[in-house]
Amino acid sequence: MLNIGPHLTITNGFESAAKEALSIGANTFQYFTRNPRGGKAKALDAEDLQKYAALSEANGFAPIMAHAAYTMNLCSQDESVRAFARTIMRDDFERLVQIPNSLYVFHPGSHTGQGVDVGIAYIVDALNETLTEEIPPVICLEGMSGKGSEVGSTFEELRAIIDGVTYSDKMGVCLDTCHLYSAGYDVVNDLDGVLEAFDHIVGLKRLRAIHLNDSKMDFDSKKDRHEKIGEGTLGIEAITRIINHPKLKHLPFYLETPNEVPGYGAEIATLRALYKPD
């Protein structure tokens, strides 16, 4: 079965978000841990989480994905931005412990001119300061498109971050199909080659999730503009190969396409029809 879900905004708790996901044929979802600007996260409600867990189990949910705030920049040149990022990541991790069947994903950060190596060192320091034994795996780095001074748009950079982390067994990767293509990994014409390179450099065992997006931008553009499934530069045939690839088809897929909930439902129906079960 294809494990797929939309990006949802949690307004009435996790149970209600899970019901919304189910109503459009999804069996997982992604959500922001706090508003994208990085404000205070809503308090978790133990009763709501219990109801969510029961619903999730009864419906065979794949792990739900907590996405960190975009403003969380662990490797900014600005010390106060880095400190704020570590504070909200620590708070995200404390909440994650309470949410069953979870993955966490964050953008490694932007080095804001200091260079990739300095950026990677700050990201590693932040993870080593905030990750503890109690934090459940998996903490995923997101592969980026390479816009501006983004860190993590090459497999080598992702590997370098993971290698620096003490609890590296908790670290995974979430690849975003739009970002891969913009970063210069040709998932349209050479999906096998891209996955071989990832396996060689990072290791496929680290690959825990896929952000399934089409792209408004050209190959190797280093730009990050998501498009609806089948309407962008990746196209429906490449996306069909991605969801059915033997090395990917069992992973959870999260849609981050420019859609409201009904639009996500239509994409999920299309993708389920294109999926070939084992």
Ligand code: FE
């Ligand atoms: Fe992201």
Ligand code: FE
């Ligand atoms: Fe993404």
Ligand code: ZN
């Ligand atoms: Zn993106």
